[in-house]
Amino acid sequence: MEAQLIPGERRTAHQMVRDSLRGAILDGTLPAGSRLVQADIAARLRVSTTPVREALRDLASEGLIRLDAHRGAVVRETSLTEVREIYLIRRLLEPEAVRLAAAEMSPEVLSALERLHADLEDVRDPGRWVALSREFHRLLNSAAGLDRLAEILNHLDDNAAAYATVTADAGHREQGNRYRQRLLEACRDGDGESAAKLVTEHLQQTLTMMERSVPHPRLNT
Secondary structure, eight states: OOOOOOTTOOOOHHHHHHHHHHHHHHTTSSOTTOEEOHHHHHHHHTOOHHHHHHHHHHHHHHTSEEEETTTEEEEOOOBHHHHHHHHHHHHHHHHHHHHHHHHTOOHHHHHHHHHHHHHHHHOOOHHHHHHHHHHHHHHHHHTTOOHHHHHHHHHHHHHHHTTGGGGOSHHHHHHHHHHHHHHHHHHHTTOHHHHHHHHHHHHHHHHHHHHHHOSOTTSBO
């Protein structure tokens, strides 16, 4: 359970704990149903319990954990119904964000997306692939300059990312990389309509693969 620090970045103890826990939840190190004991976390990260308590409140507000009166903080489980709802909302919002981003993309953002795509093609670890994929789409979703929309999409992505490893086998990774290559081509051409269509199709395909993975402990009906 370790969060990487960006060079030059200074974080409070609260931010460090929050980022460490969030990363561990999203990459599956802390699976659904895991109890988060404040004293244990504080000892492991060498902080007091105060920043741990603050971080747990943040993660609860993000929907990644739930605060149970009897069990304390627990990594939140999801249902297939919830996953379907998340992807329904994403299909309504994300294509529009990408359509606008592709039409107005700066060379700097495009270069950053191309570097991330190259890394995605090289990586073999499923957890690392999921993390890079999330980074790619966060950057793309924010490229339109609509901060509120990007924040909503990031929140939805966080709630779904803990279950993305369900579809992170080699075949899906290869399919995802081909999708991102086509998406980059649309962005280079400034073709927002094609980019939006690709996003819609990809989200539906990903949901279908998740549905086929049931029964799975992270996707309980």
